[in-house]
Amino acid sequence: MPRAGGLAYFVMRRLVALVLLLLGITLVAFVLTEIVPSNAAATALGEQAAGDPAAVAAFKHHYGLDKPLPARYAIYLAHVLHGDLGQSSLTHNAVSHDLGQFIPATAELALYSILIASVIGVAFGVLAALRRNKPTDHTLRVTSLAGISMPTFWIALVVLYVGFYRLGWFPGAERLNPGTVPPPSVTGLYTVDALLAGNVGLFGEAFHHLVLPALVLAAFNVSLLTRFTRSAVLEVIGNDYVRAARAKGLPERVVVVRYVLRAALPSVVTVLGLVFANVLTGAVLIERIFSWPGVGQYAYQAAVNLDVPAIAGVSLFVAFVYVTVNFVVDVLYGIIDPRIRVT
Amino acid sequence: MTAVAVRLRVPSGRGLLAAIRRQPLAAIGIVVALAWIVVAVFAPLVAPADPLSQAFPPSQSPSLHHLFGTDELGRDVLSRVIYGSRVSIPIALVLVALAMTIGGIIGGVAGYFRGVTDGVMMRSADLVFAFPPIILAMVVAAVLGRGLQNAALAIVIVAWPSYARVVRGLVLSVGESEYVQSARLLGAPARRTLFRDVLPNVAGPVLVLATLDLANAILLLAGLSFLGLGAQPPQAEWGSMVADGTQYFQWWWMGTFPGLAIFTVVLAFNFLGDSLRDIFDPRTAWRSQEEQKA
Numbered sequence: 001m002p003r004a005g006g007l008a009y010f011v012m013r014r015l016v017a018l019v020l021l022l023l024g025i026t027l028v029a030f031v032l033t034e035i036v037p038s039n040a041a042a043t044a045l046g047e048q049a050a051g052d053p054a055a056v057a058a059f060k061h062h063y064g065l066d067k068p069l070p071a072r073y074a075i076y077l078a079h080v081l082h083g084d085l086g087q088s089s090l091t092h093n094a095v096s097h098d099l100g101q102f103i104p105a106t107a108e109l110a111l112y113s114i115l116i117a118s119v120i121g122v123a124f125g126v127l128a129a130l131r132r133n134k135p136t137d138h139t140l141r142v143t144s145l146a147g148i149s150m151p152t153f154w155i156a157l158v159v160l161y162v163g164f165y166r167l168g169w170f171p172g173a174e175r176l177n178p179g180t181v182p183p184p185s186v187t188g189l190y191t192v193d194a195l196l197a198g199n200v201g202l203f204g205e206a207f208h209h210l211v212l213p214a215l216v217l218a219a220f221n222v223s224l225l226t227r228f229t230r231s232a233v234l235e236v237i238g239n240d241y242v243r244a245a246r247a248k249g250l251p252e253r254v255v256v257v258r259y260v261l262r263a264a265l266p267s268v269v270t271v272l273g274l275v276f277a278n279v280l281t282g283a284v285l286i287e288r289i290f291s292w293p294g295v296g297q298y299a300y301q302a303a304v305n306l307d308v309p310a311i312a313g314v315s316l317f318v319a320f321v322y323v324t325v326n327f328v329v330d331v332l333y334g335i336i337d338p339r340i341r342v343t
Numbered sequence: 344m345t346a347v348a349v350r351l352r353v354p355s356g357r358g359l360l361a362a363i364r365r366q367p368l369a370a371i372g373i374v375v376a377l378a379w380i381v382v383a384v385f386a387p388l389v390a391p392a393d394p395l396s397q398a399f400p401p402s403q404s405p406s407l408h409h410l411f412g413t414d415e416l417g418r419d420v421l422s423r424v425i426y427g428s429r430v431s432i433p434i435a436l437v438l439v440a441l442a443m444t445i446g447g448i449i450g451g452v453a454g455y456f457r458g459v460t461d462g463v464m465m466r467s468a469d470l471v472f473a474f475p476p477i478i479l480a481m482v483v484a485a486v487l488g489r490g491l492q493n494a495a496l497a498i499v500i501v502a503w504p505s506y507a508r509v510v511r512g513l514v515l516s517v518g519e520s521e522y523v524q525s526a527r528l529l530g531a532p533a534r535r536t537l538f539r540d541v542l543p544n545v546a547g548p549v550l551v552l553a554t555l556d557l558a559n560a561i562l563l564l565a566g567l568s569f570l571g572l573g574a575q576p577p578q579a580e581w582g583s584m585v586a587d588g589t590q591y592f593q594w595w596w597m598g599t600f601p602g603l604a605i606f607t608v609v610l611a612f613n614f615l616g617d618s619l620r621d622i623f624d625p626r627t628a629w630r631s632q633e634e635q636k637a
Contacts, residue, residue, distance in 0.1 A: 024470045036486055133629060141629055142368070145617060149610035151562055153569050154585050154602030161595050277475040284477050285566055289589050299478065303485035304571055315482050319473045 010334045010341035018327045025319045029312040030076045033086070034069070036308045085316065086309035090301060095313035098298060103317075104188025105175060106287070106294030110279045111189070112214040117221035117275065122268065124222065125229020126261060129237060140226060147223030156216045156286040163212055170212045173291035176205055213290045217282040221275045228271045232264035239263075266336040273326040280318060362622045372614030379608050383428040392419040394426040394579040402594050412596035414587065420596060423579035424604050430491065430580045432608065435560040438495045439502070443553050446506025451545075453507065454514030455533065465511065468504035476501045480563060484572040491580070494573035498563050502556060509552055513545040547623045554616035558609045565605050581605045 060066045063086070064075030079086070085095035128140040164172035175190055176182060183193035183202055190206035236242065237260055245255045283296030295314065302310035334341050363369045382389055392398070401417040403409055411420035453464040471479065483497035517523060517540075526536045565582030567573040574580030581601040588598015621628040 020466075021469060021473055024466070025473050028470060028474075032482065032486065138629065141617075145368075145613045146606075146610060149558065149562075149606055149613050151565055151569075151582070151585070151602060151605050151609075153566065153582075153589075154598070154605065157585060157589055157592060157598045157602065161592055161599075165592060280475045281477040281566075284481065285569065299481065300570055303481045304489075306485055308486075311482055311485060315474060315478050318475060318478050322475055323473050 007335065007338075007341065011331055014327060014330055014334075018323060021323050022320065025316060025323070026077055026080055027073070028319075029080075029316040030073050032315070033076075033308055033312050034072075036306070080316065085313035088302070088307050088310040088313075090305050090307040090310060095310050098310065099295065099313060099317055102293060102295045102298045104185075105292055106280075106283050106296060108175075108189040108191065109210065109213055109217060109283065109287075109292065109294060110276070112210050113217035113279055113282075114221065114275060116214060117218040117225055120218070121222045121225025122229050122261075122265075124226040125268075126233055126256060126264075128226060128230040129233035130256065132234065137230075140230075144223035144226040147219050147226075150219065151285075152216060152220060152282040153285040153289065155219055156213070156289045159212055159216055160289065171209050172212075175209050175292065176202075177209075180205060213286060213292055216286055217279055220278050220282065224271060224275065224278065225268065229264065229268050232267040233260055235267070236260055236263040266333060269336070270329060270333055273322070273329050276325050277322060280322070359622070363618065366618035366621065368614040369618035372611045372616075372618065375607060375611035376615065379428055379432060379611070382425055383432050386425050386429050390419075390422040390425040392422040394418065394423045395577050402591070402597075404594070405596050411600040412594070414584075414597050415591055415594070420584075420600055423584060424581070424600050426579040427581040427584065427601060427604060428608070430574060430578065431561050431564060431605070434491065434495050434564060435557050438499050438564075439553055439556050439560050442499045442502035442556070443506050443549065445499070446503035446508075447510050447545075447549065449503065450507035450510030450512075451514050454511035455518065457515075461511070464507065468507045471501065471504045476559075476563060477566060480567060481570065481572060484567055489572050489575060491568075491574045491578075494564060494567040497567070498560055501563070502560065505552060505556070506549065509548055510545055513548060517544050551616055551619045551623055554612055554619055558612035558616065561605065561609050561612070 057066075063079070064072045067075065083096050085099070087093070088095050088098055091098055124140055124144070128137045131137045160172055163170045171177065180202070183190060183197045183199060186193050186196050191203055191210065194200075194202035194206055242255065242259050245259045246252075280296070283292075283294055284299055285296070286292075287294045287296035288300055295318070298310065299314040299318075301307070302314060363373075395418065397417045399409065399413045399417045399419060401413060402415050403413040405412040409419050409421065411424060414420055414423070449464050449468075453461040474482075480494070480497040480501050483500055484494045487493035487496065523536060523540050526540050531540075564573060565580075565585070568580050568582030569586045571583070571586065574583050576583065581604050584601035585598045585605075588594075588601070591597055
């Protein structure tokens, strides 16, 4: 039996919580598919097949629609565990297949935007903390508040108008120029796949298309990370070991990077879950504006067309990823800072 | 949570007003928010035209006649932006109040009675937290059917758990404090201790959360309307106006001005909320020059 307060015990407890939460999420998705009044068989099979009693019975049997509620949930759960999220009533594909098509576009966007936000946000946060209460700090405070106050979809509109429509510096839509053949799919991330294929030109094109949407998605998170980093740095900057490092005559740059930032970063890591959620939120709102073929656009189409299996599938997927990210962040934090394990 | 220890240092009533006065951002936030509320209340007097009337030449750029231009149907954009405040602001106020009440009661009950009650209530809160807000709100709004009311309801469902968590945490720590323990020992009924001794001490942090949540609620509501799940045409609502703007973006004024409206209102509440947080949690606060000298 792992020792209470030990790392293994901590990870195990979090793991149990994670599994329970994942079960809860499937229950929510299941209830969702149950409460929406719809003739699932007709939408999934199409009008013609729905007239055929045998086809309908087979469909109902496959998804357990002829069984009582708890049994239906068990069947639903078994399907989910096997990666069967049902069939989209809009695209008539398996939802898992659709997700496979749309996830890489959003993943690539999210990756770049989180990268941009982390670099700028952490730098701004350290700067604000070092210049605490000076004009730089106040300016960054107002800027970061402005950053979390601007609707993402509006920033997208303004940026597109200026960067694409007026100046013509950036492409306005899609992941590649019309007619360009995507690189052979390895990761699904065009920039990575292009480099793997040794096609630098294609990498440039994919990157060019990523710039505007990635920047727009980063705006909110830059502000968030600026604010978190500032607080985290302020918590540690007054500590004796920082003063000692300064007293030793270490250059300020070394003090900041090696002593201050290193101590402050763990608490910055805790917001990564939030950062991830913000990117997803933004993706739902802006992918349509940029005609970006990602999960956000799929979720949007599913929601406005009341494509229930797709909505349930997307929310299930997103929630799974989200709680897993939070779990990883939790565990990382527990490893970095053993005090957390007790609570 | 440390917030309770901090709470004891926080001035209430007149002291709070004085503290706000030392925060220039709070003052700006209050002024802008009040200005928008006045605009919303007196919209028919302030707006130059009927927001739904298609009486003007369509898609005119901003001019002296139409300060914000006209949209693709010949409606005055300024009037629509002004009337839009009558949608976002009152709905946000009502739904934050609702979320605060529901979350507060659930959190208070969970923290006070603990045990199974606590477990069930907090696990349901966790479940809501397992979804990014927009996804859950989108799903709920889609399932309930498109419309402002349903969008608002969806946001309440997304928003209550943060209040439940904060209130529960505070109630747990306040519940351990001596004055609550002694009230219990004196035989005061649970309900009375909860309402007279515990909840008043929880008000500060909840106030901060609610102010910042007003900002979030307006953004989320505008987002849902932008996606077509909230306000329906022809109603003048900021999010759906920006959505119209994306259809005709050579006419930049159609989307830019309603977006600016959202931005200014949300910024005002964020200024206010951030300043309030400074007052309630001074550890990492920003201070003005005079204060540093003092």
